[in-house]
Amino acid sequence: MPVPSIIFPADPLNPRRPDPHFTWEARLTRELGGEHHLVDHDALLAGHAEEAVRRVPRGSGPLWYRGWMLPSGRYAEFAAALAARGGNLLTSAPGYAAAHELPGWYGVFEGATPPSVWIPSDGTAAPTPAELADAAARLGGSGPAIVKDYVKSRKHEWHEACYVPELADLATVGRVVGRFVELQGEFLAGGVVLRRYEEFERTDGPDRDGAPAAAVAGGDGRAVEARVWWLDGRPIMVGPHPDAPHQRVEPDLTDVPALVRRLGCRFVTTDLASRADGSGWRVVEVGDGQVSDLPRGVDASGLLASLIAA
DSSP, rough: OOOOEEEEEEEEEEEEEEOGGHHHHHHHHHHTTTEEEEEEEHHHHOHHHHHHHHTSOTTOOEEEEESSSHHHHHHHHHHHHHHHEEESSSSOOHHHHHHSSSSHHHHHHHHOOOOOEEEEEEESOOOOOOOHHHHHHHSSSOOOOEESSSBBBBBHHHHTEEEEOOOTTTHHHHHHHHHHHHHHHGOOOOOEEEEEOOOOBBBOOOOOOOOOOOOOSSSSSSSSSEEEEEETTEEEEEETTTTSSOOOOOOOOOOHHHHHHTTTTSEEEEEEEEBTSOOOOOEEEEEGGGOOOOOOOOOOOHHHHHHHOO
């Protein structure tokens, strides 16, 4: 059976070498006996998939992607362009969308993740006041919430474009959502999501984005958060979140494997955070493993070796 190769984004300034952010992964892939190819990420984003994959050899067989995020539609074009050259992305386009976008995974993880509702969008216009009122009502109508799109939040603009202190205050909901949509601009993914705010355990000290913090000895105010990497339903690496690569985390995964298997995507990540009241860990995000970032300084040899052997 052919051994999978890994595709990395090319350096925009030198397309014959990997993007600097992924150089160490490409080097480690070679050291583990794997093969890698390069893709033009800018061309993928521009909708020129055939041009983007021209450096991937024809007949390359099974492939993983490790690179920057792609909109689901662009990923589908990427997969089709590779298939036309005899390459087969091991994460299908539907599988990518299911893991990458909140509406794709939320139904499976509902109950294990903060309650969420969403308003689809096919452009960059903010939801109407009526749409926001309906969404707030579906989320319970009162209490704090988080604003994001199907993929990302703007947590570094916490009070401006992320945190809603009270859903019943529809004027504030509209202001925060409007600013979020404005800042996302053309990169707004899928639509607007409202998620119930939950208090998570944090390291000691004020969070840089101003979020409420529950004190835990010896830290910098960041949430106590872990990123778990799964391949075919098995956890192949457990480590800190990339935003806090030096945290030591030991999440409780008791209930998570069954949910990951139910999602049915081969290579995914789950971000888990510890509740401030000590009542356990919550899944705060699910992602496609191909476009999830690795914390700097971790030993990724087991993860990459697993991908090569898949």
